Structures are given as C-alpha cells and as structure tokens.
Amino acid sequence: NESLMARESIDVGPIRNEHSRLSSTGKTAMYLAIDGRLAALLGVADTVKSESRNAVRQMENLGLQVWMVTGDSRATAEAIGAEVGIPFERILAETRPEQKAERVSVLQAEGKTVAMVGDGINDAPALAQSDLGIAIGTGADIAMEASDVTLIGGDLHGVSTAVALSRATMRVIRQNLVWAFGYNVLLIPVAMGVL
Secondary structure, three states: OHHHHHHOOOOOHHHHHHHHHHHHOOOEEEEEEEOOEEEEEEEEOOOOOOOHHHHHHHHHHOOOOOOEEOOOOHHHHHHHHHHHOOOHHHEEOOOOHHHHHHHHHHHHHOOOOOEEEEOOHHHHHHHHHOOEEEEEOOOOHHHHHHOOEEEOOOOOHHHHHHHHHHHHHHHHHHHHHHHHHHHHHHHHHHHOOOO
C-alpha cells in the first residue's frame, strides 16, 4: 500500500492516477516493488455477490444499521459500499486487522449493539469483541471459532434469517413467561382454596 511504499522511500507518483482509477472501480490496488524500486501496480477485487445488495436491504428493513469495516482503501470501500447500498458515512476503510476490534468497541461505546460478520483471520478479534459474532462458513476456521454463529455457505441473507429467528424465539419466550406468570397468579390462590 502507499504507506508501506512511503516508509520504504519508494516513489509511487508515476502511477498514482492509475491507483486512484483502480480504487474508484472497487479494486484493491497494490504496489509491487523489487529491490527498492517500483515495479508494478496490481488491481485485485473480490467479486461482489449479486445477492449482497438485497441482503443489505433486508438487514436495513429489520432495523439494523449496516456498516462496512475494511482494510481496503477509502475509494475502493466507497465503490463497493455504493454497489451494495451502504452509505459512505457507515464505511470504515483502511482499517488494519488489529483496529477492527477497536472500531467495534467504539460503536459499542456509542451505545450500539454490534453484530460483526466476518470470514477471515483478520476478522477474528472483532468477531470476539462484538456482541454477536457471525462467521461466514466458507471462511477461515479461526473466524468460526471466534464467532457465536456460523452461517453455512457464503450467503449474507443468513444474517437476516438469524436475526428474524432470534427475535421470533425471544417473542415466544416472553409470551410463555406472561402466560406462566398469569397462570400462577390466578391458579395458585385456587389451589390454596382461597376462592
């Protein structure tokens, strides 16, 4: 990345515009240097799954606020965020792996309940820090170990399904408690012969 090139005193000026162009299209642009000299610029990208935009919309419809925390450059993250429907103000870019858990802590300190979805080694500390860690089943084993829930496969719709299922379960538990309390309030006096 550019900070590494600067630390190594490698001039990236001649291809900085191409770097910006790649980043703005959602690609992660990586500099390649050999023996202290700039040699190439590589543009790589994960393919955004076609269902991702719909999955983000589903989460928002459930009242969840979707954030993106990524190590990618700001331009790359914003391009991907725009593609999947995440507002720019909820994109935390250029985040090193050790900073992801710190970012989760900041959101928690703001009073937010945080569910973190991740699939890699660099996500494990944030998955452990979050109130609910959700690992993608096609990811790294350490992410699954650090999480509370593992989604089978890589479909983000599973997040909405898990949230809806947990809310339904809690609703049933509350209803059962109300009925049990009401039953006991009414029938214990009957059993004691009060009525």
